[in-house]
Each structure stands twice: as C-alpha cells, then as structure tokens.
Amino acid sequence: MTTVSIPDVMRILPELILAGFAILVMLFEPFVPAGRKRVLGWIALLGVLVAGMAFTWAPPNAGMAFSGSIAADGFSYFFIFLFLTIAALALLGSINYLERDNIHHAEYYALILFSTVGMCFMAASAELIMIFLGLEISSLSTYVLAGFRRHDPRSNESAMKYFLLGSFATAFFLYGIAFVYGLTGTTNLVDLAADLAQPGKWSTLTRAALILMFVGLAFKVSTVPFQIWTPDVYQGAPAPVTAFLSTGPKAAAFAVLVRIFLGLAGPSGPAAFWVIWISAALTMTVGNFAALLQKNVKRMLAYSAIAHAGYVLVGLAAAMASGSTEGASAVLFYLAAYAFMNVGAFLLIAHLAGPGEGRTEISDFTGLGRAAPGAAACLTVFMLSLSGIPSTAGFFAKFYVFRASVHAGLIGLTIIAVLNSVVSVYYYLNLVVTMYMREGEPQAARTPMPLPLYSAIAASLFAIFYLGLYPNHFLLLSTLSSKPLP
Amino acid sequence: MLERIWLIPLLPALGAAFQFFFGRKVKKSVVSLVSVGLPGVSFAWAIGCFFALLGRPEHLFTKVLYDWWPVGAFHLSSGAMGNLNVHVGFLLDPLSAVMMLVVTGVGFIIHVYSIGYMAHEGGYYRFFGYMNLFMFSMLVLVLSDNFLMMFVGWEGVGLCSYLLIGFFFHRRSASDAGKKAFVVNRIGDAAFLLGMMLIVVTFGTVNFQAVTEAARSGHYPILDPTITAICILLFIGAIGKSAQIPLYVWLPDAMEGPTPVSALIHAATMVTAGVYMVSRANALFMLAPAAMALVAGIGAATAFFAATIAITQNDIKRVLAYSTISQLGYMFTACGVGAFAAGIFHLMSHAFFKALLFLAAGSVIHALSGEQDMRKMGGLREKIPVTYWTYLIAALAISGIPPLSGFVSKDEILWQSYAGPHGHLVLWVAGWVTAGLTALYMFRQIYMTFHGTSRVEPEVEHHIHESPRSMLAALVTLAGLSVIGGFIGWPDLLGGSDRLGHFLDPVFENPVPVALKNYSAGREFDLMFLSVLIACTGIYVAYRIYVRRPEVADRVAKSFGPGYEILLNKYYVDELYDALFVNRVKNIGNAASGFDQYVVDGGVNGVGWTTRLTANLSRLWDLYVIDGAVNVAAFFTKLMSYPARVIQTGLVQSYAWLIVLGVLIFMGYYLVHF
C-alpha cells in the first residue's frame, strides 16, 4: 500500500512548480494589456527561478519516489538544473524576439515551461512509462513551438515535419517498451535491470527491443540516420525555439540513453556498444561534412548540432566500453558546455536575423565585425567554442570526451572524432571570416541588443569562459553526477 | 602587492572589455580616461611589484592562481610516467620584472601619446580597446610561469597585431598587410607549438622553473639532439614573431598600422617577445650550442641585411621598421653568444629609443597631415623643434654615441660577441659594420627630414604644426629615458657596475661555463673606441651626402647602379617570396593557405602540380583558410558532403522511409551478429 508522501512530492518539486507557473502564465494573459505582454515572460522566468531555488534550498534526499517511478539522484539533479538554465536563457532571449515579430502570446512561455517539465521527467524517471510521458510532453510542446511563427510557411513546414517524424520515431520507442514489458513483465528500470541480470534472459528479442528504444531516442538527439529532420526543422523554427530545441530535448534524450544503456545493456553490452560506436562515427562525419556546404547560418548550425551529438555519443561509447565514470561525466560536461554555446549562438542569430528572420544567410553577416563589433565578437566566441578552441568550454568538452575514449581504448573512434573536429573548424571559422575579413555592408540587423537578450548572451559567455578556464569545478560536479541510481 | 600581481594584466583587460561593450556609447574623454588610466594603474602596480621583488632576498616570486589544465598521467619519451598539470600562474623574477616594467611603462607612455595622435581618427574606442587587449596579452606572455600560458599570450599579441595593422581596414594595403603578418606569424607559431610539445614529452612539464631546473640538473648532455631540436623549434617561433631572416617580411608592411601601434607592438614590445622567449629558455639553449650558433648567425645576418635595406628606403616608417629588424638581430646575436643579459639590456634601451623614434616619426607625419615620404620633407627643424630634438636624441642613442643608452647596450653586445664563450670575430665584424650603417641610415633620415631645404608640398606646408601636449609629453619622457637608460647597465670598464646585468644574473646562471675569453681591459676599450668611431663615420658620411651636397646622393646611387637597385628593392625578397610561393598560390586563388602549404611541404613541384589540379576542381573555394593542411582536407570534405545533400530532399515521406531503413539496418546488424 503506497500513499503520496511529502518526501516523494519534494522530489518532483521543480516539475510541479514549472507546471504551475505554466498554467499561471496562460491564466494571466487576459489580464495583461496587449502592449505589456513581456510581463508574462518575466512570470515564466520567475517560475524557472523559483523551481531552481526551491530545489536548491530544500534539496530532496536521494532515493526513489512514487513506487520507483522517480529516481532522485545526482544524475537527475544535474540534468534538471541544466534544463532550468536552458529554459531561463531561452526565455530571456525570446521576450524581445516575440515582441519584434509580433507573435507575443502566453502560450509560448507556457509551452517552454511545459517542455522543460517533460525534459525533467525524462531525466529523473526510472520508469519507462514516465520516460515516455516526459518525452511526449516535451515533444508536443516543441512541435507547437517550432510552428509558432504561424504566418511563416517555413515555420509551418518545420512544425509539420517535426510532428510527423517525431510521432513516427516515438512509436518505435513505444514499441520497444512494449517488447521489454512483454519479456520481463515490468517497465521499471530497477526491476528491469534485476530481471535481465538473470542468466538466459537476454535473447535476440531483448536486443531488438533495445534497438527500437534506441531509435526513438536517437531521433531526438538526431544521430545518423535519424538526423534527417534536423536541418529542415532547425532552419524553419523560430531561432529562440531552435536554441531551446537543439539543447534541451537533446540533452534529455541523452540522459535517458545514459540511464538505459549504462544501466541495462548488461551482457549485451558489446552489442549495444557497437551500435553506439557506429552511430557516433556516422553522426560526426555526416554532420560535419554536410555543414561545410551550408549557406544558411541556421542550417549550418543544425548540421553542427548533429555533429555535436556524435561527439557526445563518443563519450557514451567510452562509458559503455570502459564502465568507468569518466565517459559518463564527459557526456554530462559536454552537454552542459554545448548547451551554453549553442543557446548563445542561436539567440544571437535570432537577434541579428532581424524582423521576420529575414537575414540568416551567411553572406548577410559580411562585414558585421565592423558594423556591430560587440555582437560579432560574441558570435565569434560562440563559434570558437563550438569548434573547440582552447580556453573555451567547447575545448574542454571535447578534450574530456576524447580523453575518456582514449582511456577506454577506442583509438579508432577517437581518431575519427579528432579529424572531424578539425573539419568542423573550417565552417565555424568561415562565419568568423565572413564577419571580419570580407568587405561589404552587412545585411544583418544592427539594432542594439535588448537587455534581456544581452543578459542571456553575457551569461552564456561567462559560462563558456568559466568552463574553459576553470573546468575543474564543473568536471568534479559532472563526475559526481554521473552515476545514475538504478 | 605581489600577491595581487594578476591585477597587472587584468586591468588592461578590463579596459578592453569596457571599450568593447560601452566604448561606442561613451564620450571620447571617457574612452581615453579608462583606456589610458587602467594601463597607468597597471604600470604603478608593476613598479610596486618590482620594489616588492627587490625586497625579497632571492628576487623570485611565484603565484599559482589555479589549476588550468590537469592533463593527467602520460608516458614521457624517456619511458617514465609524467603527470602534467598546467597552472595559471605568474612568475616574477628579474627577467620578467624587467619585461614587465618595459611593457607597462613604455606601453603607458604610448597610450598617452595616442590620445593626441588618434584624436581625429574614426574608431577611437576600437583603437584603445585593441591596444588594451594587446597590453593584456603581452603581460600574460611576459608574466606567465609556463610555456603554455605564454603561448596563449603569444597568440593574443599576434591577434592584436593583426587587428591593429588592419586598423585602417578601408585601405586595401592595410588589410593585406594584416593578413601577411598573420600568415607569416603562423609559421613561427606552429614551430613554437611543436617545440612546446617536445618539451612536454621530454620534461613532462611546461613550467619554466621546472624545465630550467631539469635542464641544469646535468641529466642532459650538451648537444643532446632532443634539446637541440626543441631549441631550434622555439627559435623558429621567435624568428616569426621577432621578424628575423627569413620571416621578417611582414614587419615593414606592418607599418600600415597607426604609428602608436608601430611604436608599441612593432618596436618596443611584441617583436621582442622572441628575444624574451629565447632568454627564458636559456637553460635549454646552453645545452644546444648548435642552436646557439644558429641564433647568433641569423641574428647577425639579419642585423646587417636589414641595415643595408634601411639606407635606401624613403618611407620614414619603413626605415624605422628595417632598423627595428636590424636591432632585433643584435639582440639575437647577444642571445646566441650566451650573453642573454646583454640582449635583454638592449631590448630595454631599444624599447626606449625605438618607441621614441616611432612616436617622433608619428609626430612628423601628424604635422605633415599624413605624409610619410621623406623625399617630400626637409627643413622641418625650426617648425617642429621638440620633435626634432627628441628625434635627434633617439638617433644618437641608436647610433651608439656615448653616453646614451644605445651606446652602452649595443657595446655590451659587441664586446660579448667578440669575447664571449660562443663569440666569434665574424659576429663582431658584422655587428660593428652594422653599427656604422645604423648611424648612416639614421642620420640620412634626420637630414632628409629635418635639415636642408623644404620639399614639402605647398598645400601641406602651411598646415605644419607642432603636435599636442600629450604627444610631446610622451616624446620628452622617452627622450629622457633614452638618455639615462644606459646608466643602469653602465659597464665596469667605464667606472660603472652593470647593475642590470648583476640583477639578471641569477636567471642566466648556467652550469655550462660562460666565462669570457681572456682579453685585457685594453682590448675592450679599443673595441669600444672602434664602434664609436664607425658610428661617427656613419654620421659624417650621411652629413656629407645629404646635407653638404644633396646632389651627391643621386650620383652615389647611380655609381652603385645595380647594387643600389637591389637595396632599394629590399633584395627583392618580397618579389622572391611572391615568385616562389605567393604568385603560384594566387593561381589557385588561395594565397594564404598555399604559402603555408609550400613552406611546410617543401616539395614545391609535386605540390604545385597537385594544387593546380585541385585548383581546376575547386572553383567553389571562396575562403582563405590559414592552415594549409586544413585546406586540403576541406576540399575533400566538400566533395564528400554532396551525398548528404542528396538525401536531404525535404520530403517527409522520404525522411520517414530513411528512418525505417535505419531501424532495419541496425536491427539486421543485431540479428546477423548475435
């Protein structure tokens, strides 16, 4: 007989607060005059802050909650804070964007918060049903967000594609869960691990189920060949949404991958491992090489996002190969570092693209270094960090992943990864070169950055340099957080 | 005071950040207050730190701020396990103290000067932002306690140099010069990086003190091949940054930058980073006599060749640029003969008088509304007297007229290259002749600019005016330093005690014998006399040719005929490089990358054929990528990225199909293999 207990509720407090604020924002909208909708944004941001603070001031005890549905462990805390940070940055970057493009509605903020709720559940659940629900909540919210520029056909196309293919991929995930349930009679990861630990439990079907679950998640993190939707969707979605989309749901799906594959892979470890290995190699290579040809900044960054998913998979492969925490902590570090640089880059591009996002071609940024030196410098830092130049977060993220994979003996994969990161420098620097070394008048917007965006960019920059100059603290944190409970 | 030594680089960085974020919005006065004030405070702090250091008996202070890069355990080349942990840390010893004072002091003065000089230029805040950023990078370079952090500063100053050379970006020549500097420097940087990696695998650390200790432990024999390789690689790095043969070609072009930049970066501080680096690694170099000989040889050769070119140049700043290259050659000669202290001494005095020369030249250019051609000057002596007198002092100093600073430091180098343990008569002769040439080209410049009849264009003529106070103040201060700067290293022979040399000694104390060859004091005195004599001769010749009988100049030029032509065209080195590397590379539309490619690959013909082939295939290339290797890779990657685009049709059905295909393949793999 189980009842709801206070400690249990404390363990899902941030999710509850976020959901509450999401509803609050929508309820508030009728009372806010048309010109002052930004108040809603601040309420949403307040929600994120309150959720974070509630969690900081009253940290729940580690342990399972709700009959084993929720695993409150360092791993989930890490991801919840990461999601809250991403949500806060995205909200800050959205307020003026929505005003500028005249699509200022409370639902936007509510959906960002709901999506964050879903992501938090994904990272914190030890129950496949819960993970599925979290995945669906975050996906549904982002489908709608991707189409939020309703009068822009590109945005509609983006939302439609994302919705159709996303549902398709989630079906695979659900199919995998069904198989697992059929085989073991449980969907709880802890019970599942115990059940699969018995001899003779692993069969071809178990592996097939694992593959199906992997496909559903691989779609979210966009690994080859399930990356195919990424460029179209990232390009069409409003840029602040892309900022959110390319970091939050991706990190959440990785959290689930780590939880499932490190926890369950068991005797099929080698088998699951090779799938990850091949995916990592393909994803990095396809992402980077396709990015080389792009003429559109958002599309280029979409391919770069694919490539980065590949690097994270390298970390996952290392974690699976060696069984040490080094790989998992590298994955966590990478996801956080990547979140800061990618959110920053997309938010900045959202601003520079001007009203209606009309200026997103790389050529539009020609000569921006002189016309808007501040914005150009920030964008340069993001690009340098994405390409992994030392003293930025991107460098240490890559460094830890590569180190983990070398220590795990994955020399071949490491070489592929290093070669790939060399290739990637080309297209990141291309943008920098365009901004600084090409003659011409920039087409991109030169209006000064509004304060909320400014603070989001400044925070991202700070994080990038903090992680790039003092990586140790954060590495320690990610190492401590890298052991999921089950 | 010392505990907060990190404030010294941090303050200019704050200034740069301020200009970056707010510079455009605030008034010019605020810009100058912040950007000149912060380096000023930094300078004051540096003085404080210097005296605090003097107060310490061992004249040594280290401060580790935090662990920067815990690389972890790895195998050294010797087979032992190393554990590399790179700190962000500061090392203040006599060597870095001298550098710190020179950088902050001269830097501050030049910042003050810039207030007046840049007053009417656009991008005022941008200029000061870059300048402050440069100060930060240079101070990181100088104060770091390990090679890696030094490299960070090294790259930083390179970047600032590039940005500032191209400051007048609307002039095509300026942005080209910036690129040239960047590309040429990259070659040196690559070597520096390789050298640093060799240090890591050999010593297992990049910390200066640890490396020095290991090198002096006697564990490594003299002429150890690894150490020699390290030294040569490091020296190639220094060649790039300090503009020595064969990588000096970027410095004269760098004069496209604003004059304060030329003074600060391309005369007083950045270009001397190579000398500082070689001195910093003195313990290694002492174990590699072959590398030392290379250093001395290249230094002396550069000193001589650059001086000969300087005689024929007509651009007031270009003369000074070649002069800088030549003087840097002196410093390397000193390092090469093991007289690191003498090199640093000359570095310091050179910083004073060369910065002064540039600033005064800037004052002349300012007065003439931007005119830089000395053939269109003349007779400016009365019109801008302060500039004239300070220029004269600097010229006397650089020519080595006693008792000015240049005389003392240069003479120390000449004496060491004659009598030092690694010295050689050839080195001395080269240095001695160069001293004469130096006096000749300097006074040719003085006479062409300030004496004789005015050849100034009429419309410029009535605009001539003395520069504003802030500029003159900087000139006078530097002139004072140029005069008295020599006394801190006044040699024993003339009744001094060479305090600077003794101060620096602990840094350069190597177990390898550095005793001078046994010559009498008389010999030293004779040599000193000879060098003063040749300097006076140089001045006299310049006087004869350019003042007494200006028409002689042309006759001399004619009588030398082809020789003069060669000098005027700077030995055709630029043309040679163009022909060898640049032009061919331009064929593939990719000057920068190809330059690297050729230099690195060496096999000119084979590569030439390949590149021509790729050139036909790669019309799409529209980007100047610095690194040649990356560029070749980039081509193939582009080729390979087409399939990815073919798949990306945009049709949802195809996408869904592809997803199913993926599932199918993964699952098939599983079913087949397990």
Add this chain to the structure above:
Amino acid sequence: MVAEVTFFILSALALGSAVMVITRRNPVHSALWLIVTLFSVGGVFLILRAPFLFAVQIILYVGGIMVLIIFVIMLVSVDVSGRQQQFSRQWLVGLTTVLILAAELGYALYRGSKGFLLARSAPAAALENNTQAIGTALYQNYMLPVEIASILLLVAMVGAVLMAKRKME
C-alpha cells in the same frame, strides 16, 4: 480452442481493417474501417477476460472519439483530399522496406518467443476483481504517470487550439 480461433479471426480483422484505413482515399471510409479495427481490438480484450478494457474501448474510442473524428471529417470538405494528387510514388520501395523490417521483427520474435511472457487470459475466478485491479494499478503504482498524463493532454490541447486558431491578436 474456440478462444484461439476467435483470437486469430479478430487479429486478422484488426490488421486487415487497419490496412484498409490507410489505403482508402475517402476519409469517411477510413474512419469506418478504423471503427472495425477498434472493435476487433475490443474483442481481443474480451477474450483475455478484461471486460473493463473492453467496455472502455467500445465506449471511449468507438462511441466517443470516432464520432468526433467523423464529425470533423464531415465539417472539412471531403472532396478536396480525394481529388488531390498523391505525393508519394515510392510505395513499392516503402512496402519492401516495411516487409523486410516486419520479417526481421518476426524473426526476432520467433527467436525470442521462449522468453516472452505471453499474456494469458485471467482465470475465471479473478474476473470480478478485474476492474478493481486496474483501479489499484492506475491509482497506486502508476499514480504519477496517470497524473502526469494530464499535463500531456493539457499541452496537446493548448497546442491544438494554438495551431487551429485562425488569427491571433
């Protein structure tokens, strides 16, 4: 024996009508075939002696949701979609891929069927408690998922309204 035969008939009916759902060009026909599918699945529930699920299946899906769907189809002009060109002409490729995938899954099921905990019909004695058992499972062990599903529905609702609204001021 009777139960098995019934099961196979119902399954075949469910699958066959599902194929009909996606191949009909007229949406009304599709909807009607979908009702057949749902009924067949309901029948399977009944064979498994899960009367509550059977009832829910019929009342909610067939009675509620399907009626809504048909309403919507009636409101939207049906002819338009019938006249439109079909986009995808690669049905052969698609079919082949799907068949291979199905074969793979079938093979995996065949190989792994031993470990499969096949659903067995509950003994007749447990029949009375069936509804109660579902209630206990939903509101005790799976309490959180049930509650969280409400957030999912809320999001779906908000999203649908947002997408459907013609104009937003």
